[in-house]
Amino acid sequence: MKKHCEYQLMKFYKSRYRCSLSNKGCPSVAESTYESFKKEFVYPNHFQTLEQLKVQLFDYVNW
Template identity: 55%
Template sequence: MLEAFGITRSLSQAGCPYDNAVAESTYRSFKLEFINQETFHSLEELTLKTKDYVHWWNHHRIHGSLNYQTPMTRRVIA
């Protein structure tokens, strides 16, 4: 999918998934909750739906690591 749109992935060192555990966890959720549930017919559609997903992630999705708050709620409180 990424290759079709000319997007290259940046990977951590082989055998070291803990190089960036937060990013790995976020990317896993992104794939499971978004990429695997959608079909994209153009780069424009991919871009629009990705922006919508990121907005949902930050404003509506609760995160266990944030005491079951959204990132934006947590930011306002902090």
């Protein structure tokens, strides 16, 4: 179930942000922020549903 939710998170993220962080002109700050996001939010959490993921993501972003 964890792999499925991680896949859903990445699918959700990619649908909102189409720019690749490795594209020319994308600062290293963006890459660092994305890495921190994964370490603080994605890896330690286990989401049972996509709705749970969306609620927790909203809370994480808007703390």
